[in-house]
Amino acid sequence: MTSMSAILPVSPVGTVEQVSDNQLKRYADLVYERTGIRVSPQKKMLLSNRLRRRLRETGIADFEEYYRHLTRVRSNDPEWDAFLQEITTHETYLFRDESQWTWFRKEYLAECVAEARGNTSPSLRIWSAACSTGDEPMTIACSVAACLPNLTQWRVQIVATDIGVGALEQARSAVFGERAMRLVPDEYRRRFFTKAKDAQIWQAKPALTSMITFRQHNLMEPLRDRPFDLVYLKNVLIYFDAVSKRKVLENVCRMVRPGGLLVAGAAEGIADMLKGFVRLQPWLHRRP
Ligand SMILES: C[S@@+](CC[C@H](N)C(=O)[O-])C[C@H]1O[C@@H](n2cnc3c(N)ncnc32)[C@H](O)[C@@H]1O
Structure with missing residues (x-):
């Protein structure tokens, strides 16, 4: 069985790593600029989890490098699509309301x-x-x-x-x-x-x-x-x-x-x- 530490980035003290407050703010600004969606500070854990999935998929080392990658590639790059897919809410069903x-x-x-x-x-x-x-x-x-x-x-x-x-x-x-x-x-x-x-x-x-x-x-x-x-x-x-x-x-x-x-x-x-x-x-x- 794969251990969790093999999948998720872990901090030196062994807890699962989250984005820092500064990174949260920069990611939130990036999302806001692109989509109009406000990522609130309460979404820190959620954003970190979703970002970790992108790190695993892309092989990019950490949150900082992934942020740089998003700012470097064009807005129609498939990675932007994958990132937005992760951070937006898609809940829906037929005859809702x-x-x-x-x-x-x-x-x-x-x-x-x-x-x-x-x-x-x-x-x-x-x-x-x-x-x-x-x-x-x-x-x-x-x-x-x-x-x-x-x-x-x-x-x-x-x-x-x-x-x-x-x-x-x-x-x-x-x-x-x-x-x-x-x-x-x-x-x-x-x-x-x-x-x-x-x-x-x-x-x-x-x-x-x-x-x-x-x-x-x-x-x-x-x-x-x-x-x-x-x-x-x-x-x-x-x-x-x-x-x-x-x-x-x-x-x-x-x-x-x-x-x-x-x-x-x-x-x-x-x-x-x-x-x-x-x-x-x-x-x-x-x-x-
Ligand atoms: C919760 S779903 C709503 C689906 C459907 N309208 C309903 O009421 O069941 C919200 C959708 O808004 C989309 N969305 C978020 N920001 C958007 C934007 N800036 N432009 C277009 N679609 C956006 C998301 O990708 C997501 O699929």
């Missing part, structure tokens, strides 16, 4: 159907910003497939973006475990997913995946695309401070078409920052 999805199916999509009457090729464009492993855009696709009659007449585009390359790779595979699927109604499982024979793994069918385009995108930068009817920005700004929240909102709000809607997480803390939007629910905002 159920009441929002009830609203989406029963009110939003019902309204879309009513407005589309008489239109021979209606369209719907939705952006899932910070989509993680794809559970949110898959929930959108699932709801759309279930609720839009004559779906073939519709041009539905779901653009799903995230900063994390690893998360996007998993998202593109469209495979979900039982935990991620726990809130998916049985009827939707049967209609839109194929279950692997011997495992609790569900593969989304092309009827869903064909609606979604995945792209890497940093919310701190503008998205190059046309405005959307509806934008989901959920459970991501909780990790940002006020300055970077404002920057993200500047980029995101201009991608909501006039009359379009922004769905945020209930705890995102952005209501006062949404200048010119009308608040319909604590999590739902309309661009006039």
